Amino acid sequence: MASNNFIDYVKINCRSGKGGAGSGHFFRAKGLPNGGPDGGDGGRGGHIILEGNSQLWTLLHLQYQKHLIAKPGEGGGENLRTGAQGDDIIIQVPLGTIARDAETGEKKLEITEHGQRLILTPGGRGGLGNDHFKSSTNQAPTYFQPGEPGIDEWVILELKLLADVGLVGFPNAGKSTLLSVVSAARPKIADYAFTTLTPNLGVVAYRDYKSFVMADIPGIIEGAAEGKGLGTRFLRHIERNSILLFMISVDSKDIAEEYQILLSELEQFNPELLDKKRLLAITKSDLIDDELEAEIRETLPTELPTVFISSLANKNIMQLKDMIWQALHAKE
Structure with a gap:
């Protein structure tokens, strides 16, 4: 679109x-x-x-x-x-x-x-x-x-877009790239902030001809709930998603802090968003080795299902799909 x-x-x-x-x-x-x-x-x-x-x-x-x-x-x-x-x-x-x-x-x-x-x-x-x-x-x-x-x-x-999974992250977290890899959607992708100016939907093919719908929501910045950046214009689309997939780049200065900032922005917009199931994908993980990956994992909340992925290298993409499918169909 x-x-x-x-x-x-x-x-x-x-x-x-x-x-x-x-x-x-x-x-x-x-x-x-x-x-x-x-x-x-x-x-x-x-x-x-x-x-x-x-x-x-x-x-x-x-x-x-x-x-x-x-x-x-x-x-x-x-x-x-x-x-x-x-x-x-x-x-x-x-x-x-x-x-x-x-x-x-x-x-x-x-x-x-x-x-x-x-x-x-x-x-x-x-x-x-x-x-x-x-x-x-x-x-x-x-x-x-x-x-x-x-x-x-x-x-x-x-x-308000109807999707199973909403992608949440700062600009340049790799949301559009992931959507282009796992679905037929072709969002605009470039190396600058706010590449995505509109929500994009993609149908993600899964095992045995199953599928689910993923929505790429324009990137959040700190202060979005107060109207900074693109503000809350697109945050309402997240309200309809069954699962929130947080995406943070591996080159972030502090992944745990960035995750808390994203949570805070969603809570300020609508506290009920924190009741949704959450997954975390650390993107661009082809840039690090196993040792550094283990160190980063130690800093993250243990109760938060986390996967290290690379859309370009196709690293752990199927594992991510499995996590999403299991979360979508897990009994409350």
């Missing part, structure tokens, strides 16, 4: 359709000039609906579509005919899309499955025709209901 094509936050105006008015018609026929009420109901106004599409990875298609206006329902007719419903507007969105009220921030709905349809902004109900109001004491009611108005509201659509 090119960086200028990834949009994970849009604000749109949704205006659902007004319901059609009921009819106040009375039956007329030759020889029966004073027939009873036969006014039909008005049709429902058009909904605005979100539909999950697993082939979409961005909200780009909505970036310039700021106003969505559904059609009103038609009025009821004679002979108890119900007016036609207003056409619904169906918006295709990626899995992991959350809709919030733009004023209150309250969550309205969430799309997590392909083909899932949820009403974002409901259309107004159609009014009842005069036939509904006849009674033994009022056999010729002239009253009928107008249709309910539609809803006019601003909504925020926010995308």
